Amino acid sequence: MRILALASATENCSVALLIGRRLIAREQLLEHGHAEHILPMADELLREADVSLGALSAIAFGRGPGSFTGVRLAASVAQGLAFGAGLPVVPISDLRALAQRVMELDAAVTRVLVCNDARMHEVYWGCFERPAGGAVAAAAQDEQVGKPAAVSLPASWFAAPRAVHAAGSGFVAYPELRIGLAGQLERIHDALLPRAAEIARLAVPEVASGRVLPAEQALPVYLRDDVAHATGGGH
Known part of the structure; x- marks a missing residue:
């Protein structure tokens, strides 16, 4: 099983690639600019592992809740990558x-x-x-x-x-x-943040049991109805 996982709901922007039992990951603590880093980090992991996007089993992503812009980013990047490669997605809280x-x-x-x-x-x-x-x-x-x-x-x-x-x-x-x-x-x-590494591991039983979604259903979960009016850090 090969799973690429993305997480950007908090200041911890991270990407992980799980190949069987081997996991490699990249993460950066960022106040802003997650969009500038998440795709290059994913590309770096795929090159390091010598794995093509199309050879993956699924793309997992942190669906939220969290920063409005960060949650939306993880969902949209997962959707875009999955669409292009014909892969299913796995949303993880x-x-x-x-x-x-x-x-x-x-x-x-x-x-x-x-x-x-x-x-x-x-x-x-x-x-x-x-x-x-x-x-x-x-x-x-x-x-x-x-x-x-x-x-x-x-x-x-x-x-x-x-x-x-x-x-x-x-x-x-x-x-x-x-x-x-x-x-x-x-x-x-109180110093721990969500990471793509755990999102990848949580996605394993989902993929194994077929609990995956088509790319167009890679949707964020905000919990808050008034996200458009929230202030501070895109929350």
């Missing part, structure tokens, strides 16, 4: 990708709360867990956007307690998140 990153850092972690800064004093957030015997993070409830005070853990997690880790830029932007969740979180990974 950027929140889920960050949860997966935390779980890969510590194999003992099975529950992760992700809260990323959505600007306007709101966060994009979601709760994810790895089922028994599973290898990847799955959503424990629908992803949401809202005030930090609205963030909460699923009731089922309290019924069967296990350590919960958290991640995301929201914990840096809004200190009240830590206060509201005091005593409920084992550890907060």
Whole structure:
């Protein structure tokens, strides 16, 4: 299986190429200018691996939520590449990708709360867990956007307690998140961002089971209805 993955929903602009079990990646932390870097990074990876675009199994991309312009960029680039090469696409939640990153850092972690800064004093957030015997993070409830005070853990997690880790830029932007969740979180990974590497790995079971989409359905997920009026960093 050969999967090219793209992520640009946050300041971490990244591309990954997964060939079997081998993964190579490029990433840059950028305040702006993701569009100028993402395609050259993808071309560089394909040349390094000596793989043509048409030889890929699929193109995966971070579908959001995140920066309006960044999420739109990942979807449009994935769509354009897939159209040209006749490939399917696999949209992956950027929140889920960050949860997966935390779980890969510590194999003992099975529950992760992700809260990323959505600007306007709101966060994009979601709760994810790895089922028994599973290898990847799955959503424990629908992803949401809202005030930090609205963030909460699923009731089922309290019924069967296990350590919960958290991640995301929201914990840096809004200190009240830590206060509201005091005593409920084992550890907060506030410096981690979503990456294409985890998006590629999460796409593997999707491609293997045929859960792919045609290129024209490479669509972003914003969560917020008023994205056109959002301010600051394209959010």
